[in-house]
Amino acid sequence: MLWKPVHLFTFKKKFDFLGQRKAALILSTLINVVALLGVAFVGLNFGIDFRGGIAIQARAKQGVAQLDELRSTVGGLGVGEVALQEFGDPSTALIRVQRQDGGPQCVAGAQKVMLTRAGPGWQVKPGPPGTGDVEFTSPAALDAIAWRDAVSRAGLTVQERQLPRGTVNTAKIDMTPEQQAEWCQQVAIKLVEDAIGARYEIRGTEAVGPKIGGELMESGILAVIATMAAIAIYVWFRFEWQFAVGALIAMLHDVISTVGIFVLFQLDFSLTALAAVLTVAGYSINDTVVIFDRVRENMRRYKKLGLVDLLNLSVNETLARTLMTSATVFVAVLALVLFGGPVLYSFSVAMLWGVIVGAYSSIWIACAGLVYLNLRPEQLRPDDDKAEKAKA
Amino acid sequence: MLNLPRWQTIVIIAITVLSGVFALPNLLPSAVLDHLPGWYQQSRINLGLDLRGGAHFLLEADLRSVLSERLTNLSDSVRGELRKQQVAYKDIMVDQGRAVTVVLRDEAQRAKAIEAIRNVDPSLAVSGQGDTIHLAYSDQDLFRRKREVIDQSIEILRRRVDETGTIEPTIVRQGDERILLQVPGIKDTTDLKNKINQTAKLTFHLVNEDVAAAGPSATVPPTTAMVPTREGMQELRRSNPKAWEEIQAANPRMSPDQICRRYQPQCLPVFKRVIVGGEDLDDARSTFEQQQGGRPIISFTFNAPGGRAFCAATRANVGKRLAIQLDNEIISAPVVQSAICGGSGIITGTFTTQQTQEQALLLRSGALPATLTIIEERTVGADLGADAIRDGTVATIVGTILVALFMFAAYGPVFGGFANLAMLVNLLMVFAGMSILGASLTLPGMAGLVLTVGMAVDSNVLIYERVREEKALGRSAFSSLATGYERAMSAIIDANLTTLIAGVLLFGFGSGPIRGFATTLSLGLVTSMFSSTIFTRMLLSVWVRWRRPTELVI
Numbered sequence: 001m002l003w004k005p006v007h008l009f010t011f012k013k014k015f016d017f018l019g020q021r022k023a024a025l026i027l028s029t030l031i032n033v034v035a036l037l038g039v040a041f042v043g044l045n046f047g048i049d050f051r052g053g054i055a056i057q058a059r060a061k062q063g064v065a066q067l068d069e070l071r072s073t074v075g076g077l078g079v080g081e082v083a084l085q086e087f088g089d090p091s092t093a094l095i096r097v098q099r100q101d102g103g104p105q106c107v108a109g110a111q112k113v114m115l116t117r118a119g120p121g122w123q124v125k126p127g128p129p130g131t132g133d134v135e136f137t138s139p140a141a142l143d144a145i146a147w148r149d150a151v152s153r154a155g156l157t158v159q160e161r162q163l164p165r166g167t168v169n170t171a172k173i174d175m176t177p178e179q180q181a182e183w184c185q186q187v188a189i190k191l192v193e194d195a196i197g198a199r200y201e202i203r204g205t206e207a208v209g210p211k212i213g214g215e216l217m218e219s220g221i222l223a224v225i226a227t228m229a230a231i232a233i234y235v236w237f238r239f240e241w242q243f244a245v246g247a248l249i250a251m252l253h254d255v256i257s258t259v260g261i262f263v264l265f266q267l268d269f270s271l272t273a274l275a276a277v278l279t280v281a282g283y284s285i286n287d288t289v290v291i292f293d294r295v296r297e298n299m300r301r302y303k304k305l306g307l308v309d310l311l312n313l314s315v316n317e318t319l320a321r322t323l324m325t326s327a328t329v330f331v332a333v334l335a336l337v338l339f340g341g342p343v344l345y346s347f348s349v350a351m352l353w354g355v356i357v358g359a360y361s362s363i364w365i366a367c368a369g370l371v372y373l374n375l376r377p378e379q380l381r382p383d384d385d386k387a388e389k390a391k392a
Numbered sequence: 393m394l395n396l397p398r399w400q401t402i403v404i405i406a407i408t409v410l411s412g413v414f415a416l417p418n419l420l421p422s423a424v425l426d427h428l429p430g431w432y433q434q435s436r437i438n439l440g441l442d443l444r445g446g447a448h449f450l451l452e453a454d455l456r457s458v459l460s461e462r463l464t465n466l467s468d469s470v471r472g473e474l475r476k477q478q479v480a481y482k483d484i485m486v487d488q489g490r491a492v493t494v495v496l497r498d499e500a501q502r503a504k505a506i507e508a509i510r511n512v513d514p515s516l517a518v519s520g521q522g523d524t525i526h527l528a529y530s531d532q533d534l535f536r537r538k539r540e541v542i543d544q545s546i547e548i549l550r551r552r553v554d555e556t557g558t559i560e561p562t563i564v565r566q567g568d569e570r571i572l573l574q575v576p577g578i579k580d581t582t583d584l585k586n587k588i589n590q591t592a593k594l595t596f597h598l599v600n601e602d603v604a605a606a607g608p609s610a611t612v613p614p615t616t617a618m619v620p621t622r623e624g625m626q627e628l629r630r631s632n633p634k635a636w637e638e639i640q641a642a643n644p645r646m647s648p649d650q651i652c653r654r655y656q657p658q659c660l661p662v663f664k665r666v667i668v669g670g671e672d673l674d675d676a677r678s679t680f681e682q683q684q685g686g687r688p689i690i691s692f693t694f695n696a697p698g699g700r701a702f703c704a705a706t707r708a709n710v711g712k713r714l715a716i717q718l719d720n721e722i723i724s725a726p727v728v729q730s731a732i733c734g735g736s737g738i739i740t741g742t743f744t745t746q747q748t749q750e751q752a753l754l755l756r757s758g759a760l761p762a763t764l765t766i767i768e769e770r771t772v773g774a775d776l777g778a779d780a781i782r783d784g785t786v787a788t789i790v791g792t793i794l795v796a797l798f799m800f801a802a803y804g805p806v807f808g809g810f811a812n813l814a815m816l817v818n819l820l821m822v823f824a825g826m827s828i829l830g831a832s833l834t835l836p837g838m839a840g841l842v843l844t845v846g847m848a849v850d851s852n853v854l855i856y857e858r859v860r861e862e863k864a865l866g867r868s869a870f871s872s873l874a875t876g877y878e879r880a881m882s883a884i885i886d887a888n889l890t891t892l893i894a895g896v897l898l899f900g901f902g903s904g905p906i907r908g909f910a911t912t913l914s915l916g917l918v919t920s921m922f923s924s925t926i927f928t929r930m931l932l933s934v935w936v937r938w939r940r941p942t943e944l945v946i
Contacts, residue, residue: 003805005802006802007802155585179454179765186585189769206771207770209765223900227893227894227898272909275909279894279909282890283847285890289887290854292886318857325849325850332792333843341787344787351843
């Protein structure tokens, strides 16, 4: 034997976990209420995935990224709200521009893009109010193919029927206001590229239009609900309904408090963040189910024991495992926080919290829930293959 | 319980070795890989766009205006047919949305009117009463039409994107009215975006046979332009790639005349006057001739004004060639055999089916059937992807080492070692699984991998803690191991399945990179059930037989 294993988390003393359930309940309620209030009044720092908008990663060709200078440059483009942050290292900046909703400002931006990219003399004017129409005027008469190439410099999609017939100076492109709004994302990207392109290298661009943002949000919320419901149904199927309710409350607790972490640190709430929330739900149930499994086993074995004592016994018996597993996942996620890079940062921080809160909630929320739901040994389904085998 | 039958041991070892074999191409340096057979090199995990660099676009087709355009055409046809049948009407209008309404002057003519409408399109749903008739396309018809529009757009996009010379674009339908376009390894998306946006311009011109007959030295009158043929341009691309690149890069675009003069590919003199444009071409298909042995041919249909113009032009020019120009290339110049009236005609020749299909596609690609709007765009530069790979790899390695140290410290060299070996086998299995499934590894996918590393040892922790408990109860070494494994199983299955539920739902709801996360997480959970329980049990059974321990140091 090279070295002896260290019993890292084995305690001789038996803790009265469930004795603290009132204090835990108050603490958890407080955390959750604060988290919800935070969401309501401070708000999540929604990334462009959900809100729509543009994110551009730019790296200074020389030296460090001058955030203040960038802010005033991009802020002066008339593209609305601009947020900047250092991203990963001092030479790289993440520029976020609000969702573009079209309108005269965007058309003015399009004119600027045309002047830079298609040459002097170009004019772009908005069409009649209520429509999304845009009128392009060129310095020279152009035929349909030339028109098509010209307007594509401003990122505009046109169909053949939208192009003018013959060789003309003016082209009116008919669009709905919604189509114009989607196009305006492209205009804004080009504006930013033109404004900073000389000194910054564009490393990555993301643009999410107004339409898709709302949909992603919807399907995200649906995914969280569906996941929690599916897990609760699974637990119900494997155990008793009290276990399912306990697990569901524990999951809700973890999900809400994880969202609270996003509010507290104003972490970027993106699709990856949503994945973190879902994973926290799936992971937090992990500990809960392991404890529940032991509770069920012990209920069959010690029929006389009171519920609180029984839960305490089960939690204590599985405590070493709960802590050990949490520790291994914790160090793995810690590696992600430290080395995973800027893109995964929000995700990793949320997961780190999820590991801790998952262990906490499985003891104090899920198990305490069983006490309040008044679980009784005789309510257990008599048959379970494992219990039979254990006797053998 | 611990003693496995020999065949089981063999199966377990075989699975492990196979996983190693499938995972290996992903881990070997390319210098070594180059010496291995091609099929083996191929079985590597695809890197997602966020790691590889590239562009991702979600495009939405404007189907509403396709429908309203179609209804306008329908109302024109109905108007014509009613006039022909001498049915008097007060009004024919296109309703907002999805119907055409006809108001008759005389209710008594309703039956006659409906009959006339049936002549136009028998599949129309007819409703309304009295002097009012509502016409609508059936849901089935609309559904089929939507599919057609998207399929056609995908074909056209594929042709355009492939033409830029980029590698393996992914172009797939997403939902009812969207197309996902992914192009890996692209540096500048401006060009690609222009390609998406561009509507190819299709026009029909007469060939100036006098100039053509006079040969290359002929003077070209101002009414005529020299336009390169498609074959000519392809030949130029093969024989003189530098010239091809110059033409592509030219800004402003070179005119066909300039290209002909400067690079002298095969060109045809065509009259500048447009006989009919692509906007009047309703459809073009590859079919087979009815008689004469069923040769592959191309059939096409014009709308009413297009048909009239085409009829007039072909009647006056039988025996001459008609050039079909797509953008700045002539894709085909068939000889007019006879006047083509009635709106539809065919192009015959010694074509293969493949050629007719391509030509029909080219004709159809005159215009995208619907406007495509970019509603989501994600572009990752290649070096950004390289950074992400580096970050992800470092995090995975550090995470693995930290977890391994933990397991060694907690359970000693033997049990900790077995668990860590299982963790490595699990990583190999995830890699192998992804290679076999052809799944893409994304940056969130790497996060899933790290998470899996932390979670995979959970099963071993459950088992070992149980073994400790059984040992504390005074069981023998062998018995504690056996019961430890047995009693931990139920918790292991429950714990993994609940997390797996989250993983699977995440896969269902998520998109792109998130799917990558769901893939590695779910795959890792499934394979860890093998590596952490079955595989370590085999190791332990071998170890127990070899060492015959009387006391467990765990």
